Amino acid sequence: MTPGVARTPRALSGRPVEEITLEAAVRGDLSPADLRVHPDVLRHQAAVAEEHGNPQLGENLRRAAELTALPDAEVLAVYEALRPGRSTFAGLEAIAARLETADAPLCAALVREAAEVCARRGLLAG
């Protein structure tokens, strides 16, 4: 935890972590979004990782923060598109553009980088 910074993690739903109780679960007050991680929590954890000397883990967690807003199916679709021979250069560019509009610039950059290297190594479709 960042020294000196008080932190009350909230779930993706906005519910504070201390409200995630057995009593609430049994009453039926909790939904799956109450057990999903919030992007702010991931960015906080990214900062912790960076402070502890692992910027790559930080970057991964920042990409993860971006992906919290994407539905599961879309996340899996992007993964699938990045596998060898699945996509054209233009297809990957379209995904990158879509990620950018979805406020996921780090993920978009990762996709663009993949497109470039895969093109050079002959690993794109078509």
Next chain:
Amino acid sequence: MTNGDERIPAAGDVPPRLGRLDALDERPVNLDGFAQRDDEAGLVAFASANDPEPSVALDADGRVVELDGRAAADYDLIDAFIAARGLDPVVAMEANAVDDIAFARLIVDPGTPRAEVVRLAAGATPEKLARVVALLQPVELQMAVAKMRVRRTPSNQAHVTNRLDDPLLLAADAATAVAYGFREVETTVPVNADAPSNALAVLIGSQVGACGALTQCSIEEALELELGLRGLTTYAETVSLYGTEKAFIDGDDTPWSKAFLCSAYASRGLKMRVTSGGGAEALMGAAEGRSMFSLESRCVALARAMGAQGVQNGGIDGASVVGCVPDGMRELLAENLLVMLRDLESCSGNDALVSESDMRRTAHTVPLFLAGSDFLFSGFGSIPRYDNMFGPSNFNAEDLDDYLVLQRDWGVDGGLRPVTEQRMREVRERAAKACLAVYRELGLIAPGDEPTAGFTDDHVGEVVVAAGSKDVTPPDPQAILAASDAIMERQIGILDVVRALFATGFEEEARRVLAMGRARVAGDYLQTAAIFDEQMDCLSKVTDPNDYRGPGTGYEVPAARREEIAAIRQQRSRADLLARHAAGAPPATAGPQPFRLVERGPAQVGADPREVCIGVSPAFATKLWLTMSGLPVGEALAEVMAGIAAEGCTPRVVRVSSTVDLGVIGLTAAELAGSGVGVGLQAKGTALIHRKDQAPLACLELLSIAPLLTAAMYRELGANAGRHAKGLRPAPVRNPYTDQAIEARYHAEVVSLIAVERGESVPGAPPVDLETRR
């Protein structure tokens, strides 16, 4: 088997096979395959002729434009990904300029802080780090592992699977694994479609008895991710990396797809590590002629570049390929160190049976075990070998006692603890019942199918006592498939499980399962090498960093944990021994009295030349009533007396209380005997024949292996004593020799027996005559 040196003799000229080699051929190690080094095939542990020279170059913007002999334009996928984000540009030139031996010394030297090594390693190219680590001797690797692993407190992971995908058995075995102390539990399936049911059963079982164990279901990527999203699992580790582009593509991924997957897991709050491990590329025919270690160093650098918090390596599926080449076992340990040097969590392999030889497979694991790791096994087979659907691990349920004893022998925390029979029964029963209750409450099994699906009290009973799936009635596979389908179709998730546990009376387990959900909201366990202890405290690089800096620093086994490790179920105290002997003592109440000895006053030297004295030890039939072979002491004595009588001699029994030394006891008996021949008999059963003109240690005959002595041998010893008394020279009674570790089995007991004898002895006390009564 091939052996380059074997000459084929001409027909008719075949010399007899040497017995020594025949015997060696039968040894289990000769079932293992061994390969000659073959650089082209990648069958080489370290330093293939085709490994590149380490190199690095940066452009003006700090971009890595040359990596291990390749210019940017020629980068393959792996080079490109590592060059883009894997190396710290600030340190790259410095790190790669350090002399290899000087670098290696920094890694081992306890005086150089871990952080300094991590800083430098962050700039080292894969080949540079491979060359440096290859210089370390085995004991230096151990030192380096102790210093460089990320988490201070070592831990362990279990495999929990069975051939039947029987949910109740999975739950009971998961609970058993947690009772033993495993903090991660990994399951998988023989039948793919059973995965949701297996994940659910293991989740329930893992939270019985203690909270906080992480669980995983190793399955195809998309389904594994989905089970994680639902909260039915809490971590993943089957994201595979390879050290060559061809192997990577054959694995149907690129570093970018895998990096994206890492982020995808983290985006749903799931802990994740990647998997690599030497030998995989050679197995796929895609090693590009490079050494296993050189390729593994690329995998680990890639893992760091992707932002994975940890790596499972140390051979893994290719462990036996690494093991078949020279230096293979050292390579496997060195792989774990590469991960630690990159400041990542090491989940350290030992999860594939690397040899048919118990000696060899143990020797593979022990160096790491002694040094400590974030996870000593990336799957200790906590279930029997045959039930391990990953294939047998290097250590399995059959080896749990050996492992606990190894912890105790070395005072090492291997992450596990002894479990009493009562405790194991409790957690197995509660887990099986909780699993049954949840499946019922969620309607995962149609009521009519419950008997065939194994959702019955009888089946719970079978599961509790079962060693493995061969001991239970197989549940109907269709019922498990139907349960899995229901979990998927109805989108069953962690909240459903929590509510079902609560509704069926498993409130504590409900609370613990929910706590696993809450943990992912908090996100602390996304940090490197995170586990939860049984108080749900998160131990990671951030909260529990390894601070080893030589003797007196780093992880020291806490006193309570030391006691726990020592208290194996086989441990016996002197009180236990005395209680066992007391059970063999004559009853204090009236009734038919078995054997006992009654004192008759001070013993004098006898006059009868046919008299043979038997001297018994201080605790003989006072505190100790059984010999080490389990014979009542009275019977051993009666046999000696009968043997003496059979030779026409007269036995007389005396107690020599002044000493515990059997030589002196026997000699004292001889000095009292009219014949000058005596027998010494200790309560533990050791016996000898003495003559009064001999030195105390120079007896005539000695039966020394008390645990193997029989009634017939005591009789024969008595007879020989009689023969000596008559001036004959009989053939000595043969000691029963054995190739068993007889001393290991009995020496602990001997110490207690001698201590009891010592307690009963009275220095200077004169010998007394005894009368035997039955």
